[in-house]
Amino acid sequence: LSMSKDDGSxxxxxAGLAVFSRLFDHRAxxxxxxxxxxxxxxxxxxxxxxVQLAECQHMIERHCGQTLPTAAATADDNVDRLDRKVLALTxxxxxxxxxxxxxxxxxxxxxxxxxxxxxxxxxxxxxRSMREEKELIDQLFDNEVEQFxxxxxxxxxx
Numbered sequence: 001l002s003m004s005k006d007d008g009s010x011x012x013x014x015a016g017l018a019v020f021s022r023l024f025d026h027r028a029x030x031x032x033x034x035x036x037x038x039x040x041x042x043x044x045x046x047x048x049x050x051v052q053l054a055e056c057q058h059m060i061e062r063h064c065g066q067t068l069p070t071a072a073a074t075a076d077d078n079v080d081r082l083d084r085k086v087l088a089l090t091x092x093x094x095x096x097x098x099x100x101x102x103x104x105x106x107x108x109x110x111x112x113x114x115x116x117x118x119x120x121x122x123x124x125x126x127x128r129s130m131r132e133e134k135e136l137i138d139q140l141f142d143n144e145v146e147q148f149x150x151x152x153x154x155x156x157x158x
């Protein structure tokens with residue numbers, strides 16, 4: 001009983017088909033396991049996503065209910081105070097500057113040449129007052145920063 005080359009390939013093909021058909025016999029079991037795994041994975045993921053969404057919603061409510069209104073009120077207070085300071089400084093500038101400067105100034109008027117420190121007592125007085133104003137503003141700023149630091153220590157950043 002000699003087998004020809006064709007008989008050997010037919011036998012290998014039959015063996016391959018037998019293995020393949022046995023795999024298909026287990027297809028339902030494999031598909032069921034795959035479905036179970038996917039359902040479990042999705043259920044676990046949905047649970048963790050729900051927790052994350054609840055945490056995000058809580059954080060958003062806290063920021064919208066507390067942090068943002070507080071920050072807006074603080075900003076409004078600071079803007080109002082800044083507006084008052086700008087108006088006061090503008091009034092000071094109006095007091096210092098003349099109402100108008102004549103284009104035909106001669107050399108005897110104080111506005112025809114730049115001030116020379118040490119020679120113009122008005123200029124020296126002005127510069128002294130500006131230094132005093134700057135020191136006062138620096139002190140006010142330092143006080144505001146200190147008050148803000150104390151507020152943050154008591155209430156926290158958020």
